[in-house]
Amino acid sequence: MRYSIMLQIVAGTTLILVGFAALFAWLQNRVEPVDRKNSDVSSRVVGVACRRYSLALG
Amino acid sequence: MRRLLMHSPIVVATLWILAYLLLTLLPLLVLLLHPAPSGRGFWIEFSVALGFIGLAMMALQFVLTARVNRIEASYGIDILIQFHRYTSLVAFAIVLAHPAILFVVQPDTLELLNFPQAPWRARMAILGTLAFLAMVVTTIWRKQLKIPYEPWRAVHTILAVLAVGLAFGHAIGVGNYLGLFWKAVLWSGIILASLWLIIYVRLVKPWLMTKKPYVVEAVVPQQGDVWTLALRPLGHDGFTFEPGQFAWLTLNITPLSMREHPFSMSSSGDRADRIEFGIKAIGDFTSRIKDVKPGTKAYLDGPYGVFTIDRYEDSAGFVLIAGGVGITPIHSILLTASQRHDDRPFLLIYAVPSWDDATYKDELEALTQTLDLEIVYVLRKAHDDWEGETGYVDRTLLAKYIPHHRGSRHYFVCAAPVMMKAVERALFDLEVPVTNVHMEHFDLA
Numbered sequence: 072m073r074y075s076i077m078l079q080i081v082a083g084t085t086l087i088l089v090g091f092a093a094l095f096a097w098l099q100n101r102v103e104p105v106d107r108k109n110s111d112v113s114s115r116v117v118g119v120a121c122r123r124y125s126l127a128l129g
Numbered sequence: 130m131r132r133l134l135m136h137s138p139i140v141v142a143t144l145w146i147l148a149y150l151l152l153t154l155l156p157l158l159v160l161l162l163h164p165a166p167s168g169r170g171f172w173i174e175f176s177v178a179l180g181f182i183g184l185a186m187m188a189l190q191f192v193l194t195a196r197v198n199r200i201e202a203s204y205g206i207d208i209l210i211q212f213h214r215y216t217s218l219v220a221f222a223i224v225l226a227h228p229a230i231l232f233v234v235q236p237d238t239l240e241l242l243n244f245p246q247a248p249w250r251a252r253m254a255i256l257g258t259l260a261f262l263a264m265v266v267t268t269i270w271r272k273q274l275k276i277p278y279e280p281w282r283a284v285h286t287i288l289a290v291l292a293v294g295l296a297f298g299h300a301i302g303v304g305n306y307l308g309l310f311w312k313a314v315l316w317s318g319i320i321l322a323s324l325w326l327i328i329y330v331r332l333v334k335p336w337l338m339t340k341k342p343y344v345v346e347a348v349v350p351q352q353g354d355v356w357t358l359a360l361r362p363l364g365h366d367g368f369t370f371e372p373g374q375f376a377w378l379t380l381n382i383t384p385l386s387m388r389e390h391p392f393s394m395s396s397s398g399d400r401a402d403r404i405e406f407g408i409k410a411i412g413d414f415t416s417r418i419k420d421v422k423p424g425t426k427a428y429l430d431g432p433y434g435v436f437t438i439d440r441y442e443d444s445a446g447f448v449l450i451a452g453g454v455g456i457t458p459i460h461s462i463l464l465t466a467s468q469r470h471d472d473r474p475f476l477l478i479y480a481v482p483s484w485d486d487a488t489y490k491d492e493l494e495a496l497t498q499t500l501d502l503e504i505v506y507v508l509r510k511a512h513d514d515w516e517g518e519t520g521y522v523d524r525t526l527l528a529k530y531i532p533h534h535r536g537s538r539h540y541f542v543c544a545a546p547v548m549m550k551a552v553e554r555a556l557f558d559l560e561v562p563v564t565n566v567h568m569e570h571f572d573l574a
Binding site: 085 | 142146149150153154157160161165166168169170171172173174175177178179182186208211212215216219223563
């Protein structure tokens with residue numbers, strides 16, 4: 072009985088661990104495009120700033 | 130902690146499980162503090178996450194088996210060992226799933242299995258997995274493979290260190306995440322803690338034991354092919370223990386050899402000056418006990434175990450169920466209770482093959498004079514004029530003797546695994562609360 076309870080506990084913890092691994096993988100992939108978008112935005116901002124700077128110089 | 134355990138073992142179990150989950154997931158949680166790497170896709174990240182979880186689970190096995198008193202005191206070594214067995218299998222499955230996902234998602238990674246051509250990080254992964262596989266096989270099928278306990282234990286330790294060391298080496302070699310500062314700090318901490326546990330368990334603790342030797346005072350034959358081994362502390366005070374507990378015994382060799390065996394104490398828990406063990410001659414080591422000479426040096430690591438009535442001061446009484454040499458810790462419980470003038474009722478159900486096999490028979494009869502103790506002997510082979518119980522300790526027999534208010538007592542069962550399983554099932558069927566049933570397993574190997 073105690074061992075079958077423990078078996079259920081181990082099964083439960085395994086599900087939590089594997090579930091968290093899936094959540095982790097999802098988070099890492101979800102965060103990544105946001106970063107890229109941010110970096111794209113910042114590069115566009117830099118680009119705009121450079122154009123303005125060259126326009127100002129020109 | 131003890132009162133919490135007594136009144137709410139489920140709360141304590143939940144806390145330990147949460148701690149286990151937190152420690153296992155900590156490496157991944159720390160990763161979330163760092164920015165995510167460039168997009169590698171869900172399945173690659175999932176595989177990496179499983180790899181880290183598998184490695185953390187492998188490292189935590191050292192904690193589970195290190196006989197850490199605080200953890201052990203909550204549920205007992207047998208429960209921890211069983212948890213260690215189950216979680217090791219889960220860790221092994223997770224470790225296998227880690228590369229399997231990679232092979233499916235990126236079939237070119239299959240080339241990493243080409244051992245001579247593979248980079249070192251892949252070779253370490255292969256060797257580590259093989260060490261883990263060897264550990265699982267030699268543990269599950271140890272008896273079928275006829276591997277003696279002592280060499281198995283030594284090889285098990287070596288394989289465990291190899292598996293974790295190689296897995297960690299593999300993770301460093303891959304270096305996807307371990308270059309991150311907090312990740313490196315965390316994993317260094319985990320690996321150092323694991324190394325310390327190995328050094329402590331295998332070297333420091335045995336060395337401390339050599340400072341507190343014991344000497345064999347007597348070896349006394351009992352009925353049922355059981356021998357009482359009496360030890361006296363040599364140059365120190367010995368230890369008192371909670372009746373029902375056990376200790377690891379090393380006899381006639383240095384504790385550094387790690388050839389130790391667990392035995393329940395049969396003497397009074399309050400007597401530190403003479404510690405007795407009831408040992409039945411059933412194996413290589415136990416069959417030699419009768420030949421041990423008084424004066425032989427011995428070493429003890431203990432006491433351990435939670436199979437004791439001391440944890441249940443509020444219980445109205447106790448039902449003790451013993452099979453064969455399982456009477457040993459129960460004898461200690463009854464003897465100590467008698468010396469403490471415990472006035473609560475005790476019911477002892479004692480199953481033995483025959484009347485002549487009933488160990489401590491005279492001592493138990495003497496205890497009925499000083500304790501509120503009822504003894505029910507259950508003989509498998511009874512002589513003709515036997516009027517007591519015969520057969521097995523089953524549901525019908527238990528229903529006849531245990532109190533109507535099941536939850537008013539705590540139940541302690543110590544017997545061979547088959548009997549323990551049957552009794553546990555019968556008690557469950559008789560609606561005895563599962564938290565009131567306590568069992569002691571002999572076989573920790």
